[in-house]
Amino acid sequence: MFFRNKDELHSLIKDKGLLIKDEGEFELASGDKSKYFFDMKLVSMDPEGSDLIANAILEILKQEDIDYIGGLESGAIPIASVVANKSLKTGKLIPAFFVRKKPKERGTRKSIEGNLAENSRVILVDDVTTKGESVLLAIKKVRELKCDVNKVITIIDRLAGAKENLAKENIELVALFTRNDFDIPDL
């Protein structure tokens, strides 16, 4: 079941989320340039895609004892939300939260929205990791609440240093897929 689910997710990402440029390049958030781009919101906000992602993550979470799931806006929001929703049927409820890149300048000025209590055990999710800079920001905010976080689950790891950068913070990066799982031509 797990592998069929992953195969279906792989096909969906390949068909819908993986964009390859024959001419020109994509500019990544890190400042690096690339011939390919994973537009994972096309998958994580797709009815079938969100279901497949949640199933794959819940499978990993079977081995984990955690209280909450979350991540940095906006990539992690649809992922954490659908996992929280589907946890309802697993018997182990996992509420979700997200970390703002910048606290709201008015009102409560919170950096973290949703469900997260201090001193909790947390797993973070991300849609695509390159160097891991975005998820490191989320880790910092979550640790400020004295939460225990030692694992990040990403849908795609572009294999550009995220694993190594997270390891420096004693965080394990678990990728559902890496860029090597896709036929990306050397353009």
Add this chain to the structure above:
Amino acid sequence: MNDITELERLYIELTKDSSIGGSHPLKKISEICLSICLNAGQGKILPSFVLYTIFSDIAFDQDDRMVTTEECKELYNVLNDPIKVVISHLRNSPTDKILLEDVEKLIQNYNKLVKK
């Protein structure tokens, strides 16, 4: 290393491919500009504030979406010269008239892109 030297270094690094792009490096540059604005003398407040506003605006715009190098090159073509002039004014302390003219030119060029 002081903030202005660091800003110059980061800007050269950002534009080494004749483009302005990458939300993470842009955010870092905007934070340096804000630091200059808050800590430097009065003559540096206006140029550093305008630079902060423009860099953070571009960083915010490019964050969380697909960005092509073509659009980053267009940003460079339109903004690089006026940005370099305004950055140089952080060191040169020009007259108010020159400073205002050059800052206005940068803002006008940026507005041209935004309104496109």
